[in-house]
Amino acid sequence: MADDMSPDMTLDDYEFPTSRLRRRIQSEDRTPLVLIACGSFSPLTFLHLRMFEMAADYARFNSSFEVVGAYLSCVGDAYKKTGLVKAEHRINMCSLAVQQSSWISVDPWEALHSEYLETAKVLDHFEEEINGKLGGVETPVGKKKCRICLLAGADLIQTMSTPGVWAQADIDYILRNFGAFIVERTGTDIDEALSTLQPWKDNIWVIQQLVQNDISSTKIRLFLRRDMSIRYLVPEPVVAYIEENGLYDDDGAGSTGSDGKGKGKSTNAPGESGGVASSSAA
């Protein structure tokens, strides 16, 4: 079951989602790992989900970590980025997308804040919930704290070298105390992206994309504006949700400050190419 968020949820009735967090590992030698992907997810694409699978494989074969859970954390509405629809919609799309996953959850905590929260604070929240309140996970040799790590694409990590985007103290705090799993991304030179992050290289794990996927939320929004199909680029329930709520229309329906009504113009299935004749039109 997904950890769904009701539209009226506030921080007062927020509960940390734990239903997909594994609370015990069998190995005494491995360190339990929880992956946190922070981002806009406007909308979530299949690559966002693939990042978790790639990271889990990487951890299994190349590290002494054992993944016990993973979370998508959407930025709140205060993050003024082009193409950002309301947090409520982004969280709902993420929740629909992970319905079939047994281990990826959506945590609405970050997005429930009206003010922007830096990623360091978001990671602190997971540390507090998982290691502070829950006390970590059971192992054959007693309870162990989980390692909380940021999961990000190479473009995000490159912004850490761009002056003025991140506070230097936050970069140090995140990479020293948590660390990051970085997925290579077409268009980003990974060596260049990591060049200023050498002091923390032991806490950075770079994951090669063995099947290159250059998808981005920007391209999905562009396709939608051009009335092109987004099917098989984002999960089917997300395609349907976008259509039903009229998100990413030219008029910015569904974006912060708009009430986003469904456009209901197509006779094709949601998200399907308009170039395909519908059977009822014959």
Ligand SMILES: Nc1ncnc2c1ncn2[C@@H]1O[C@H](COP(=O)(O)OP(=O)(O)OP(=O)(O)O)[C@@H](O)[C@H]1O
């Ligand atoms: N194709 C991709 N390859 C590697 N990482 C990716 C890819 N798409 C998204 N990511 C990563 O997913 C995380 C969340 O990204 P975000 O929500 O900004 O998606 P995006 O597709 O980059 O969005 P936008 O196009 O709106 O900038 C980031 O760490 C980003 O680097």
Ligand SMILES: O=C(O)c1ccc[n+]([C@@H]2O[C@H](COP(=O)([O-])O)[C@@H](O)[C@H]2O)c1
């Ligand atoms: O904490 C910071 O200072 C900081 C600076 C830049 C970006 N971030 C986070 O990085 C993510 C970037 O997402 P996006 O969609 O802009 O690629 C998002 O979760 C931001 O909150 C965080």
